[in-house]
Amino acid sequence: MWRLFLACLRRFKWGAMGASCETAEQHRKTRLTFILFLLITLALAGQVAGQSVTNLKGIIVDEEDGTPLAGAVIDIQGTGYTALADEYGLYSFENLPVGDYTLKIAAPGYESAYQAGVKIIDGISRQINARLYRKVYYLGKITVQGQRRRLTTDNVEILQRDEIIRSRARDIPELLETVPGVYIQETGSGSGRSQIKIRGSAPEHVLVLVDGHRINSSGSGIADLSSIPIEMVERLEIHKGGASAEFGPDALGGVLNIITQKTQLGEKLSVDGERGWGSWKNELYHFDISDLLISGKFSGNFAYSLRQSIGDFDFSYQVEPYPVAYSGTRINNRNESINYFSSGIYRFNERLRLTSSGQYYQSESGLPGGARTQNAEAFSEDSRKMVNSSLLYELSPDRDLKLDVGVSRFEQHFADVKSALKYETRYINDVYTLRHTQHLSGWQGNRMLAGGEYRRDVLEHEDIYRPSQSMGTTVRDNLAIFFNDKQHFDLGRLMLIDEAVFDFSIRFDHVNTDKESLSWQDQAFENSLDHWSQKAGLALSKGEKFSYLVRGSYGRSLRLPSINALFWKGDARSRGNPALKPEKSKHGEAGFELRGDIGAIGVSGGVTYFRSDVTDLVVWMPNSGIWQPVNNSRALITGHEDFVELEIFDRVLSILYQNTITTAINKDTVHTVYDKYLVFYPHYVTTLTARFNYAPFNLSYSIRKVDKAYTTAANTRYYNAYRVDDIAASVQFNIGKYLRAGMDFKLNNIFDESYQLMTHYPMPGREWYLGTRLTYGIADSK
Secondary structure: OHHHHHHHHHHHHHHHHOOOOOOHHHHHHHHHHHHHHHHHHHHHHHHHHHOOOEEEEEEEEEOOOOOEOOOOEEEEOOOOEEEEOOOOOEEEEEOOOOEEEEEEEEOOOEOOEEEEEEEEOOOOOEEOOEEEOEOOOOOOOOOOOOOOOOOOOOOEEEEEHHHHHHHOOOOHHHHHOOOOOEEEEEOOOOOOOEEEEEOOOOHHHEEEEEOOEEOOOOOOOOOOHHHOOHHHOOEEEEEEOOOHHHHOOOOOOEEEEEEOOOOOOOOOOEEEEEEEEEHHHEEEEEEEEEEEEEOOOEEEEEEEEEEEEOOOEEEEEEEEOOOEEEEEEEOOOOEEEEEEEEEEEEEOOOOEEEEEEEEEEEEEEEOOOOOOOOOOOOEEEEEEEEEEEEEEEEEEOOEEEEEEEEEEEEEEEEEEOOOOOOEEEEEEEEEEEEEEEEEEOOOOOEEEEEEEEEEEEEEEEEEOOOHHHOOEEEEEEEEEEEEEEEEEEEOOOOOOOOEEEEEEEEEEEEEEEEEOOOEOOEOOEEEEEEEEEEEEEEEEEEOOOOEEEEEEEEEEEEEOOOHHHHHOOOEOOEOOOOOOOOEEEEEEEEEEEEEEEEOOEEEEEEEEEEEEEEEEEEEEEEEOOEEEEEEEEEEEEEEEEEEEEEEEOOOOEEEEEEEEEEEEEEOOOOOOOOOEEOOOOOOEEEEEEEEEEEOOEEEEEEEEEEOOEEOOOOOOOEEOOEEEEEEEEEEEEEEOOOEEEEEEEEEEOOOOOOOEEEOOEEOOOOEEEEEEEEEEEOOOOO
């Protein structure tokens, strides 16, 4: 075109220079040709200028299975520009002005996502993709009317941040008491430690993770939940039943996954302060900052809390069937803890982001011991330092790479140097985790995950008072590879089923345990173990307004012996057993759920049956006067979880009934314990909760009934069944545009019921708490 223009220009000039070159007629034709060319060129330029320039586009999909989210709304904040994703999840904006923008991406039934720092440059097209998390709860806990339910093959409870805030729970154990199948075992108020049991499992059979990094002690295998501040939790995932195929060894009875890291940049800054008082001189000081956005690429969260308590309380209880009464004052139950917790997300660009979390926790607690022989001098000091980071790179909407790195140090110091017992011991437990995962979709509705993991546990044990009883240093290396395939089927044309999910997981673990030798009497130890874990499940559903769900799964899991059980040398009456084998389980479950709306009332209900056959169960047994752990026990755990929930007037009033029946039977061949109930496994736990939520007021009343629990393997002694009633009320109101004030009041164990969760560890009676809080910010969830 430009060559034609130059040729015409030359002809035009030549024609103007003289008649010798061209006739007058030729000159006129040349000028007309040039004018016509200019008109055509201007018309084409105008058409090109009027064409749209696409400078922002992307795809919106489901985080779980990669399904395109048709109808998702992409809103450019503060501009009025919006776009809808099409049936393939695709969206686009054209002719946007140059500038920096923040995107809000929302879809019905999903958590909204925000993307800040989107730069629009003239002539350059950008692609911003997003994965949205489903904003739902399923099988027995919390459901949201009119929202699509996440279809899963096993029984997993998910508590999102907004529900955690609405619960007004003071800590994670208090929140978990409302979850069916979960049983919290505590050692008392103040200095009490909180441990989780799921469906009749022991606390050491439940793997507890914080942002994918385990916090179970390598020495005992048990995790204390009281060290994680609930204010920093974004999401709780409770996986019921064995889950080694997904999470690795030690998930024999289930998994509690505590997520503190956010997946999107924060949108609204919030600053909170809380001051609380309670029974037994309980005091709380708390401060946190949420969604602090810097440079449009980084947002961070920070929390500080100080808790302290004298903790001493009066108690009275008895052991049946031949009543032996115990009463007195629980002494040395003090506790003081300080907790710093932070998390943040840095988005390098639309495809690459870094999330991280860190904690420094320190506490000092009294160790009162059993109520019959209390200790006024013993104490413990705990310290935890933890850093977790995740780097996620989205190669495409269907594929991403993720690298997780975690480092933690857990130190414990137990001492009593004044009484006749005189002991002092110290543990230092270092855990290093490196995990690589890759998500990809092979075809429509398919979501695969493959990866590898390396974890090193280093436990150092020193008996300061009796150095010869020290275990020294033990190192456990765990190398694993794993694969998960989830296939979602859309079966809209079938009469009875419109959605199906098939899920399969497999994992291989190679574990090497190496203990150093401290003397010629203390032999070195090295052992290797290879193990495959598998799990498969199927879920079927039908309907949205009125829906039902049927699902089932089956798998195999294991738990490694704790280092204490292997090498303990605490005293002359007990020692570890290096020949211990891992505990193994075969587990399965099947569930059915119904939900629907009847006018302004939402109704849901369901039942889940479960069975777990545990072999090589580790128990401590006497051998020639010395107690040792052995693998001579087997247990069969069966039961079912039921729930019915009514939600009235858009959840202004909700009533939730939950019941868990667990039959945990000892199958050891010893005739005195065969077919007896396992100790401290109540046969039923029933909870009835009513909530009234009408802004600015929130009121709840709950009743928890727990069956009797045997205290001896032969079932000759037991603690009676008990009932605990709790009431809670809260109110919050605005003070201007950005400031809100609130108050919480709780009265637990209203009728002062006496009960125990461990042998001769009485729980406190009636307990009250009053908290006041002040919030600066415009975040809706605070």
